[in-house]
Amino acid sequence: MFDFKHAPILLDIGHLSVDYVSRDQPPAHAVVDVSFVLREGEILGLVGESGCGKTTLMLSLMRLLPAAGRIVDGQVNFVGRDLLSLSEAEMTDVRWKDIAIIFQGAMNALNPVRTIGDQIAEVIVRHNLAGNKNVLDQRVSELLELVGIGANRKNQYPHQYSGGMRQRAMIAMALACAPQVVIADEPTTALDVMIQAQILELLMKLRQKLGLAVILVTHDLGVVAEICDSVLVMYGGVTAEYADVNTIYNHPQHPYTQQLLGAFPDLSRPRDELIAIPGYPPRLDALPPGCRFAPRCSAAFGRCHYQQPALHRVDGFHVASCHLVESR
Amino acid sequence: MTGASILEVRHLRKLFPVKGAGIWRAADKSVHAVDDVSFELGRGEVLALVGESGCGKSTLALTLMGLETATEGTVLFDGQDITHLQGQAMKEMRRHIQMVFQDPYESLNPLITVGELVAEPLVVHRLAQSREERASRVRQALEDAGLKPAETFVNRFPHELSGGQRQRVVIAGALVLEPIILLADEPVSMLDVSIRAEILNLLAELRARRGISILFITHDLGTAAHFADRVAVMYLGRIVEMGPMRQVLANPAHPYARALLSVIPVPNPRQRRERIILEGDPPNPIDLPPGCRFHPRCPIAQPVCLEQDPALNEVSPGHQAACLLL
Numbered sequence: 179m180f181d182f183k184h185a186p187i188l189l190d191i192g193h194l195s196v197d198y199v200s201r202d203q204p205p206a207h208a209v210v211d212v213s214f215v216l217r218e219g220e221i222l223g224l225v226g227e228s229g230c231g232k233t234t235l236m237l238s239l240m241r242l243l244p245a246a247g248r249i250v251d252g253q254v255n256f257v258g259r260d261l262l263s264l265s266e267a268e269m270t271d272v273r274w275k276d277i278a279i280i281f282q283g284a285m286n287a288l289n290p291v292r293t294i295g296d297q298i299a300e301v302i303v304r305h306n307l308a309g310n311k312n313v314l315d316q317r318v319s320e321l322l323e324l325v326g327i328g329a330n331r332k333n334q335y336p337h338q339y340s341g342g343m344r345q346r347a348m349i350a351m352a353l354a355c356a357p358q359v360v361i362a363d364e365p366t367t368a369l370d371v372m373i374q375a376q377i378l379e380l381l382m383k384l385r386q387k388l389g390l391a392v393i394l395v396t397h398d399l400g401v402v403a404e405i406c407d408s409v410l411v412m413y414g415g416v417t418a419e420y421a422d423v424n425t426i427y428n429h430p431q432h433p434y435t436q437q438l439l440g441a442f443p444d445l446s447r448p449r450d451e452l453i454a455i456p457g458y459p460p461r462l463d464a465l466p467p468g469c470r471f472a473p474r475c476s477a478a479f480g481r482c483h484y485q486q487p488a489l490h491r492v493d494g495f496h497v498a499s500c501h502l503v504e505s506r
Numbered sequence: 507m508t509g510a511s512i513l514e515v516r517h518l519r520k521l522f523p524v525k526g527a528g529i530w531r532a533a534d535k536s537v538h539a540v541d542d543v544s545f546e547l548g549r550g551e552v553l554a555l556v557g558e559s560g561c562g563k564s565t566l567a568l569t570l571m572g573l574e575t576a577t578e579g580t581v582l583f584d585g586q587d588i589t590h591l592q593g594q595a596m597k598e599m600r601r602h603i604q605m606v607f608q609d610p611y612e613s614l615n616p617l618i619t620v621g622e623l624v625a626e627p628l629v630v631h632r633l634a635q636s637r638e639e640r641a642s643r644v645r646q647a648l649e650d651a652g653l654k655p656a657e658t659f660v661n662r663f664p665h666e667l668s669g670g671q672r673q674r675v676v677i678a679g680a681l682v683l684e685p686i687i688l689l690a691d692e693p694v695s696m697l698d699v700s701i702r703a704e705i706l707n708l709l710a711e712l713r714a715r716r717g718i719s720i721l722f723i724t725h726d727l728g729t730a731a732h733f734a735d736r737v738a739v740m741y742l743g744r745i746v747e748m749g750p751m752r753q754v755l756a757n758p759a760h761p762y763a764r765a766l767l768s769v770i771p772v773p774n775p776r777q778r779r780e781r782i783i784l785e786g787d788p789p790n791p792i793d794l795p796p797g798c799r800f801h802p803r804c805p806i807a808q809p810v811c812l813e814q815d816p817a818l819n820e821v822s823p824g825h826q827a828a829c830l831l832l
Contacts (some may be wrong), residue, residue: 227698340787370558370725375769375783397699400728400771404778423775439773441703443728446772448755452732454704458668 182220182407183422187257188358188391189216189239189277194252196231196238198462206462208234208247210416211489214408216359219385221392223402223423225438226412227459232395233282235412236361240279241269256359274305278352282363282395285344288336294347295322295332301354321350324387325380342373349380353388360384363395378405399442403427411435414460414470417489421496431498433477469501477502511546512719513570513603513687518543518579520562520569524792538791539565541743542579544818547687550717552710554730554751556766557740560788563723566740567689570721571605572596584686601631604680608692610672614664621660624648624678631683643682650716651678652708670701677708688712691723706733728770731755736824739763742788742799745818749825759827761804798830806831 194212197205209231216222226232237243239254241261254261256276261269273279281287289297295318299308308314319329325346336344345365352360362381366374382405384390396402402409402423409426411418411434419432430436440453457474460466466473472482481501490503521536539562547553557563568574570581572591581589588599607613614623624644627633634640648656651674664672673693680688690709694702710733712718724730730737731751738748739762747760758764765782772779784803789795795802801811810830818826 227700342787371727371766371769372558372784373787374771375781376785379781379783398771399699399773403773403775404771406775427773427775438700441700442773443703443706443726443732444773445728445731445755445767445770446774446777448731448752450732452703452706454702454707455700456704458670458701459698 182217185217185219187215187217190253190255191215191239192253192255194235194238194254195250196234196243197248197250198234198246199248200246203463205248207465208415208462209238211251212410212412212417213252213489214410214417214420215495216391216393218358218391219389220408221381221385221394221406223406223409224393224395224412225397225399225402225409226418227397229459229462230412231415232412233363234415236279236363236393236395240273240277240361242273242279271305274301274352274355274357276357277359277361278355278357279361280348280352280363280365282367285341285348288344288347290336293333293335294339295319298322298347298351298354301351305355307355317354321353322347324353324384325350326376340373341369342376345369345373345377346380349377349384353384353390356388358389359391359393361393361395364397365394366401367396367398374401381405399439400444411438414465415462416470417497417499418471419496419498421492421494425496431492431496431503432471432500433475433502434471435498437474437476469499510549512549512584513547513721514582515546515570516544516580516582518566518569518581519577520565520574521577535792538562538743538794540569541794543740543743543745544579545738545745545748547719547721548735549719550713551736552713552720552722552734554722554724554727554734554737555740556724556727556730556737558725558788560791561740562743562791563740564691567605567691567721567723570689571600571603597631601633601683602685603687603689604683604685606673606676606680606688606690606693609696610669610676611696613676614672616664618663619660620648620653620662620664620667620675623664623675624682627679627683633683644678647678647682648675650681650712651675652704653678668701669697670704673697673705674708677705677712681712685718687719687721689721689723692725693722694729695724695726702729709733726770727766739766742791742794744799744828746800746829747825747827748818749822749827753822753825757822757825759821759825759832760800760829761806761831762800763827765805798828 192213196209198208199205224232238249298318299314302308322329327346366377406423408422410420413434418434437455441455455474468483468485469487472478487499487501489497489499491497520540524535555563569576576589624647625640628640645656653659653674694705722730734751737751737754738745741762747763758767765784768782797812798816801807816828816830818828821827
């Protein structure tokens, strides 16, 4: 198996914090002190429930935050370059050429009146990588073949594609400028399990063939277990736990990770009862004073309710933000 | 199966005619949404109906509710033919069969309070004699759906509730009529993972406490595996395998069921298995392939599969599959 731990580092995110500001309210801390690294060929699973900050985190490292979003602290390094200090023009060049992002539901944002091939070609032309028309044509065919779509379907329109094919076309588009990192935000959420399996298989093939590193944003713990090398679990804007995939599933230290796994249906153990996590994820404008998970945590004790836990190292790069880990 | 069947579906077929282009072309083709489906739902049983989008599982549910008219076949509820009921008789029947839809964000009127939403079915069916009786039944339904204490919820609006709470309101709206059957169409697919388990546990509890029969429609076998007694796997309008859940999980017989099971992600990286990935998409339900409808994607298809359309055959007691090669 591919050992990502010794591959060169592509992305190095350190202590990143993002606020959403508004005129009449205190800032909402959407992401607080999140750190992780992404290595060549690594597939990192970014897991969390809606509102936990995972999409905000991805938007901030692409510098695509909405107007109210502010990166208040931290660094984003991409192979030695500090992305946060680049000019907007330089950053435009990084997007697509170095890091590409497939937004959630992007396959439904394809322009219905233009052909798929035309829309992929546009990305290449915009980044001045086109050369002449024949080269461009050749490249579009190549990209489509790479994601398992026959080049003969290049002149078809989005409505002639199935959902799975549209998602493949989005992946082809993300690969158009040969990036080293692809961020995929819930790329299989709206798809059937068989189509999902096809897309996951494709991502693994691309990793192998192109050395592509992928950040897979998802709430599906099954998908993460199937294809990811490492996992970052977020809760209420903070890192709950970060480790390699085996550790997360077999030796989770944070109660949230443990309870999330207990609540997730596992076909290989249908006899086990699902244990729901009581309550609901916190709203960003009403965060609890202590640990953000404390109100729902079955292991919470006095300190958890007033003091925020720091990120404690378990071993290697395995970290968890829980008072219980510190006292162990 | 537990007890005699409360719902029996025999050779149900629902075709949607497709209009030909131009005025001279007659509508001679049809979408075979549900194509000769037969099954029984036992009293207090949970049957999972599993399949990919477009396999006809939702059309089947709508046809059972009388929201679509069956083209052929019969639906028996407690021994009574309800296939073509109309007017008052249909309304009466619907009291006993209630539906829970997928999207709790869309299915609740944002301008009406939770109390009124749950009371509405009682008004429609003229079931509560007095204001007090109505209020007490609404309170009971809310608490049965896990919204406790009910008083704190009756005056709230849907936007003040979380996704899980909204789905509980939808379930309370179904429970208030004290139905015998619940048709739950993807009731958890819009919810966050940590919330899904509690809705699934709630449905399991309703079955245990009230003996409600549940037809649980989903594309995600994983969520159904934990509490369904039996499972029916649908492909292109037809049930291709049906049997006790544990048995189908352990020994899937039909090649489609085997492939479907193999690609459901298991949350354990040590169990990365060989996946049987079927290429492409299911064929168009207008021009069905000849013979076995699964043969174009079947990894083990033989020449005979192009000629014969397989029926469901018993592979072990209570476990059937529609494959010529078994």
